[in-house]
Amino acid sequence: MSDSLVAAVSILFFGVAYGMVLYLVSVGLSVTMGLMGVVNLAHGVFATAGGYVATALMMSFGVPFLPAVVGGMIGAVILSIPLEWLLYRRLYGGDELDQVLLTIGLVFMSVAVCKFFWGPLAQPFQPPQWLSGSITVAGRQFPAFRSFVILAGAVVFAVLWLGLERTRFGAQIRAAVDNRRMAQSVGINTSQLFTWTFALGSALAALGGSLGAEILAIEPAYALEHLVYFLIVVSVGGLGSIRGPFFAALLLGVADTGFKYLLPDFGAFFIYAITLVVLLVRPRGLFGLA
Amino acid sequence: MSATEATPTAAARVVDAFARRHRLAWGELVPWAVAVAAYFLFPDYLALGSQVLATILFGLSLDLILGYAGIVTLGHAALFGAGAYTAGLLAAHGWGEPLSGLVIAAAVAGLVGLVSGAIVLRTQGLTLLMVTLVVASMLYEAANKAAAITGGADGLSGMNVLPVLGFSFDLYGQTAYWYCLSVLFLCWVIARGIVHSPFGRSLTGIRENERRMHAIGSPVYWRRLTIYSIAAAMAGASGALIAQTTGFVGLDSLDPINRSGAILIMLILGGVGRLYGAFIGVPLYMILQDRFAAIDPVYWYFYIGLVLVLVVVFAPGGAFGLADRLLRRVRRSA
Numbered sequence: 172m173s174d175s176l177v178a179a180v181s182i183l184f185f186g187v188a189y190g191m192v193l194y195l196v197s198v199g200l201s202v203t204m205g206l207m208g209v210v211n212l213a214h215g216v217f218a219t220a221g222g223y224v225a226t227a228l229m230m231s232f233g234v235p236f237l238p239a240v241v242g243g244m245i246g247a248v249i250l251s252i253p254l255e256w257l258l259y260r261r262l263y264g265g266d267e268l269d270q271v272l273l274t275i276g277l278v279f280m281s282v283a284v285c286k287f288f289w290g291p292l293a294q295p296f297q298p299p300q301w302l303s304g305s306i307t308v309a310g311r312q313f314p315a316f317r318s319f320v321i322l323a324g325a326v327v328f329a330v331l332w333l334g335l336e337r338t339r340f341g342a343q344i345r346a347a348v349d350n351r352r353m354a355q356s357v358g359i360n361t362s363q364l365f366t367w368t369f370a371l372g373s374a375l376a377a378l379g380g381s382l383g384a385e386i387l388a389i390e391p392a393y394a395l396e397h398l399v400y401f402l403i404v405v406s407v408g409g410l411g412s413i414r415g416p417f418f419a420a421l422l423l424g425v426a427d428t429g430f431k432y433l434l435p436d437f438g439a440f441f442i443y444a445i446t447l448v449v450l451l452v453r454p455r456g457l458f459g460l461a
Numbered sequence: 462m463s464a465t466e467a468t469p470t471a472a473a474r475v476v477d478a479f480a481r482r483h484r485l486a487w488g489e490l491v492p493w494a495v496a497v498a499a500y501f502l503f504p505d506y507l508a509l510g511s512q513v514l515a516t517i518l519f520g521l522s523l524d525l526i527l528g529y530a531g532i533v534t535l536g537h538a539a540l541f542g543a544g545a546y547t548a549g550l551l552a553a554h555g556w557g558e559p560l561s562g563l564v565i566a567a568a569v570a571g572l573v574g575l576v577s578g579a580i581v582l583r584t585q586g587l588t589l590l591m592v593t594l595v596v597a598s599m600l601y602e603a604a605n606k607a608a609a610i611t612g613g614a615d616g617l618s619g620m621n622v623l624p625v626l627g628f629s630f631d632l633y634g635q636t637a638y639w640y641c642l643s644v645l646f647l648c649w650v651i652a653r654g655i656v657h658s659p660f661g662r663s664l665t666g667i668r669e670n671e672r673r674m675h676a677i678g679s680p681v682y683w684r685r686l687t688i689y690s691i692a693a694a695m696a697g698a699s700g701a702l703i704a705q706t707t708g709f710v711g712l713d714s715l716d717p718i719n720r721s722g723a724i725l726i727m728l729i730l731g732g733v734g735r736l737y738g739a740f741i742g743v744p745l746y747m748i749l750q751d752r753f754a755a756i757d758p759v760y761w762y763f764y765i766g767l768v769l770v771l772v773v774v775f776a777p778g779g780a781f782g783l784a785d786r787l788l789r790r791v792r793r794s795a
Contacts, residue, residue: 204587210587210590258770258773258774261773261774262773266777267533268533268725268729268733269729269773269777271722271725271726271729272726272729272730272769272772272773273769273770273773273774275722275726275766275769276765276766276767276768276769276770276772276773277766277770278766279762279763279765279766279769280762280763280766280767280770281766282762282763282766283760283761283762283763283766284763286759286760287760287763395718398718399594399595399598399717399718402591402594403591403595406587406588406591410587436606437602437606438602438605438606439598439602440599440602440603440606443595443596443598443599443602444599446591446595447580447592447595447596447599450584450588450591450592450595451580451583451584451592454584454585454588455588
């Protein structure tokens with residue numbers, strides 16, 4: 172294989188893995204923003220929480236990898252339900268500025284809490300034994316763990332899509348996104364729906380946080396550090412969509428990896444420029460509801 | 462149609478009520494009295510005081526576009542940073558005269574506002590929020606990577622700022638304090654004039670009901686772009702003030718989350734669309750931050766975050782919203 176082809180394959184592989192992590196973390200944000208209309212700047216906090224709980228379970232308690240990841244998701248759900256009840260509920264349909272203030276406040280608090288319990292440094296992450304090393308496809312070696320991340324992201328995407336299209340819960344979410352008052356008046360318990368959707372989004376973020384710990388290191392300021400990218404995925408993908416953030420995240424992941432590899436002197440400049448152009452041409456995102 | 466049938470006295474009362482809104486109230490002089498008093502009461506805190514005054518100007522400029530024109534932006538740092546870097550680069554390359562530096566910095570920031578506003582103001586809502594954020598991020602990355610000019614992540618130093626009107630910048634920050642206070646006062650006079658002018662009223666109209674303003678033939682886009690550029694120039698002046706008085710421009714002056722987010726928080730804490738929100742919110746936030754950091758240098762932002770959450774839960778609308786509700790309760794019980 173020629174050198175440029177090798178580079179292209181690597182960029183594609185690492186970019187897709189990165190994109191999957193961005194997708195897992197952001198998809199919940201897209202749905203909650205589309206459904207409840209809350210600009211939740213604190214969404215990354217649930218990814219951080221999931222990452223910390225999972226690594227703590229593995230490092231300190233010797234829990235195997237997969238149960239630890241599930242533990243992180245459960246931790247995020249346990250955190251998200253009371254927050255939704257106590258705080259987020261009062262923001263639905265309310266003032267945008269209150270949403271910004273409250274969710275930024277939550278981020279500040281979470282940064283301090285993470286620093287208090289786990290220190291200022293990034294969490295060391297070791298893939299489990301059965302996922303370390305590499306797998307060989309078509310004569311090329313790929314890191315096994317990132318291949319697993321890609322697989323997991325694709326599976327979650329398929330399950331979410333089918334779930335949204337085929338299940339009763341999915342139909343209720345679609346109805347509430349399209350027209351909340353109408354959904355309410357045909358007897359859908361939207362307040363309960365919001366709680367469960369919020370919890371589901373948080374669990375997915377936690378999954379992304381712990382599976383992606385090798386790519387986006389878990390550290391106290393995680394939620395703030397990567398906030399712009401999460402928001403880009405959501406806005407370029409289109410609010411309230413499952414498909415949109417998936418393709419937006421893949422595009423962002425591959426483009427970011429490519430630009431940093433090919434044009435390291437420009438940093439993320441082109442990513443922002445492309446986002447700007449996309450949003451100007453399609454203000455509702457690539458897959459947004461018209 | 463009760464308005465047309467109203468008696469002349471009732472009509473006169475309405476006119477008077479409108480006129481009273483524009484008239485200078487005694488309360489509006491309080492911030493200036495406090496600022497002058499603070500100079501004599503806290504001579505050891507003048508450096509912090511100058512920063513507070515310059516940041517109030519930044520908040521005031523944000524209030525013009527957010528509070529009056531209803532433009533929710535996360536990109537205000539771009540304009541602040543444009544002013545700061547302009548003033549910094551001028552002073553670092555031999556143009557140390559501060560007043561002309563300030564004017565040039567404001568003009569450059571105003572131009573950046575005009576050009577970027579022409580693009581971002583074509584969008585609305587969340588898209589507008591994202592587009593402003595992305596534009597600020599682009600400037601941040603550009604300044605970060607153009608380290609040969611801007612100093613990159615280390616910041617821009619080596620500024621040589623000459624005396625302002627014969628007063629050199631002293632170690633105690635006395636000159637800096639009066640310099641910042643004068644510029645803030647001048648910008649406040651301008652901002653107050655704008656807000657109460659027919660132009661300012663049409664901005665409020667756009668904020669409240671954009672469709673209706675379109676329908677009555679108001680050039681919505683151009684009105685927004687005009688105020689965006691004016692506010693940009695003021696934000697640039699604020700950045701220039703901080704650059705000139707501290708002799709340093711950090712990369713964080715362009716940081717879209719930390720700088721734009723922080724000023725948004727400060728303004729909301731005080732109250733949006735009141736012209737005086739920044740005068741309460743900025744000192745409140747900066748003094749809280751200073752105190753919390755002194756008490757707990759490692760975890761102080763936990764307490765800041767807690768304050769923000771509690772404000773949304775118990776005092777929506779910030780300090781002014783709280784004062785409104787208290788006043789209403791007092792009146793009702795009276």
